[in-house]
Structure formats: C-alpha cells, structure tokens
Amino acid sequence: MEGSRRDFIKTAAASTLAVTAMASTPGLLAEPLIINGFDKLQNDKGEFVLGPLPYTTDALEPYMDAETLNLHHTFHHGGAVKGLNNDMKKISEALEKNDLETVDYWVKKSAYHGSSHILHTIFWTNLKKGGGGQPKGELLKLIEKQYQSFDKFKGLISTVCNNVDGSGWGVVAYNPFTKQLNVIQCENHEKLIQWGAIPLLIIDVWEHAYYLKYKNRRPEFVSALFNIIDWDNVAMRLNYAMKSG
Ligand code: MN3
Numbered sequence: 001m002e003g004s005r006r007d008f009i010k011t012a013a014a015s016t017l018a019v020t021a022m023a024s025t026p027g028l029l030a031e032p033l034i035i036n037g038f039d040k041l042q043n044d045k046g047e048f049v050l051g052p053l054p055y056t057t058d059a060l061e062p063y064m065d066a067e068t069l070n071l072h073h074t075f076h077h078g079g080a081v082k083g084l085n086n087d088m089k090k091i092s093e094a095l096e097k098n099d100l101e102t103v104d105y106w107v108k109k110s111a112y113h114g115s116s117h118i119l120h121t122i123f124w125t126n127l128k129k130g131g132g133g134q135p136k137g138e139l140l141k142l143i144e145k146q147y148q149s150f151d152k153f154k155g156l157i158s159t160v161c162n163n164v165d166g167s168g169w170g171v172v173a174y175n176p177f178t179k180q181l182n183v184i185q186c187e188n189h190e191k192l193i194q195w196g197a198i199p200l201l202i203i204d205v206w207e208h209a210y211y212l213k214y215k216n217r218r219p220e221f222v223s224a225l226f227n228i229i230d231w232d233n234v235a236m237r238l239n240y241a242m243k244s245g
Contacts, residue, residue, distance in 0.1 A: 018107075039121045048117060049086075050074075050081045059129045063224040065213045076162070076208050080116035080189075087113055115189035119169055122237075123202040128230040134232040139238050142174075146181055154226065157203070160185045161222045167206040170222075173197035174238055176245030198241040202236045 043049045046158050051071055058066040087110035094103050094218070135143065147153035163171035164185055171184040177196045187193055203225060210221035 012087050014051050020236075021224070034125065039125070039177065040209045041117060041120070041121060048081050048084045048114075050078045051121060053124055055127075055129060060127055063228050064127070064210075068210065071212075072204075072208055073120075076182075076206070077117070077120040080113045082119065084110060084113035084117055111190045112188060119171075119186075119189055119199065119202050120204070123204050124197055125226070126201055126230055127228045128233070129228065131230045132227040134181075135235060137235060138242075139235040142155045142181055157183055158219070158222050161203050161205045164205050166227070169205060170203040171197075171199050172201040172234075173199045174241040176241065179242075179245060198237070200237040200241065200243065201229070 021178075035149055041048055057070045057073075060069060068192040074130070088108045090106040091103060091110070092101055094106070098119065121193075134140065140150065143150055144151045146157060157170050158170060158184055164170070165187060167188055168191075169189070171182075171186050171193075173182045173184055173194070175179075175182050175194060175197045181200075182194050182197045184193060184197065192229075203222065205218055205222065214221040
C-alpha cells in the first residue's frame with residue numbers, strides 16, 4: 001500500500017508538467033495538487049475535498065496577508081466545498097423520494113459552490129512566493145498575438161477585475177473551440193462565463209480576498225497580485241488546455 005503510494009508520487013513528480021505542493025510543514029512533500037492537468041477536487045470516493053494550500057499562509061506576504069489567506073482558504077473555499085457536497089446530497093435525496101420540487105434550488109447552488117471550488121483551487125496554484133515578472137514561450141506569444149503586448153494585456157485583465165460588479169473574478173481562459181484566449185469578467189462564481197473555456201489564470205476579487213488589508217482599494221490588491229503570479233503554472237495550464245482541443 002505504502003509502496004504503491006510512493007510509486008504514484010514518484011511517477012507524478014517525474015512528470016515535468018506535474019505541480020508538486022509543499023505541505024504547511026516545510027520540507028514535507030505533499031501529494032500533487034494537479035495530476036495530468038486535472039486539479040484535485042475530490043477524494044477517491046468522489047466527495048469534494050478542500051486540498052491544502054501549496055505554501056504556508058505567510059508565504060505571499062506582504063501582497064496577500066496571512067490572516068486573510070487563512071480565513072479565505074479555510075472558511076470561504078472550505079465553505080464552498082461543504083456546500084457542494086450538501087447540494088449533491090440534496091439532489092440525490094430528491095431523486096430517491098421522486099420529489100423534484102426543490103431541485104432547481106440545489107442545481108443552482110451546485111453551480112455556485114462547484115464553480116467556487118474549482119476557481120479557488122486554481123487560484124491558489126496560480127500564486128507563489130517570488131512570482132511575478134512576465135510569462136514566456138507559447139503563452140506570451142498568444143497574449144501578444146491577441147492583446148498586442150503583455151502590458152496591454154495586464155491593463156485589460158486589471159480593468160476587468162477592478163470593474164466586476166459586486167463579487168466575482170477576473171479569468172483568463174483558453175478556449176479549444178476557437179483556439180484563443182478568453183478574458184472573462186465572472187460575477188459571483190458562475191455567471192458571464194463562456195462555454196468551453198478552460199481557466200488558466202484566476203483573480204479573486206471578492207471582498208473577502210482583500211478587505212482586511214486593502215479595505216475598499218480593490219485596484220491596489222489587483223496590482224499587488226502581479227508580484228506573486230506564477231506564470232509557469234499558467235503556462236502549464238495552457239499546455240494542457242491546448243492538448244485538449
Ligand atoms: Mn474567494
């Protein structure tokens with residue numbers, strides 16, 4: 001059992017595309033958060049689970065403070081995971097009882113909680129201590145082709161984030177249907193998306209992501225995030241997304 005687990009970790013770690021995550025105890029190698037391009041959202045039983053952060057809660061200081069990161073991951077992301085498991089249970093119960101009276105409600109809730117779980121999971125891996133700078137390779141080429149330059153693209157995604165009405169996200173996705181990047185201004189977790197778009201870079205602009213440190217100054221938070229974006233993670237996601245087309 002232990003051997004097969006070790007082999008599994010070894011195999012995953014050997015893949016140049018696998019992202020390994022450090023557990024909160026420095027030096028301890030945790031299971032990969034992304035396996036063959038898929039983010040780990042569920043356990044072996046198919047229940048949704050909150051994965052560990054790929055760094056310690058103070059790793060992204062001063063741009064993202066430890067208290068906010070801890071609350072955000074534990075209660076906001078964690079709450080979505082609990083909610084999603086409950087939504088799926090309620091739908092199952094309704095089917096068992098042959099009573100579909102309430103399913104609209106739970107289906108909507110599952111879109112909300114499920115999208116929150118996916119977006120938060122990707123968001124954590126998009127960030128790292130010592131990140132920032134510029135993307136390279138295929139990702140940079142695609143950005144320059146569609147958005148003229150990295151600086152213009154940065155201005156575009158920043159503006160899209162800053163102008164989200166209420167709570168939401170800025171998302172950069174790759175759409176295999178069009179073979180193009182999509183910049184998406186997502187409201188809540190599940191609105192204004194484009195079908196088929198595979199998220200690559202996620203920016204959480206819900207107030208819970210920044211209010212303790214940045215108060216009402218969302219643009220300052222968005223600007224600070226560019227110091228901790230892990231462009232290698234974004235590029236890895238593009239690589240997988242292009243193969244899926
Ligand atoms: Mn959030």
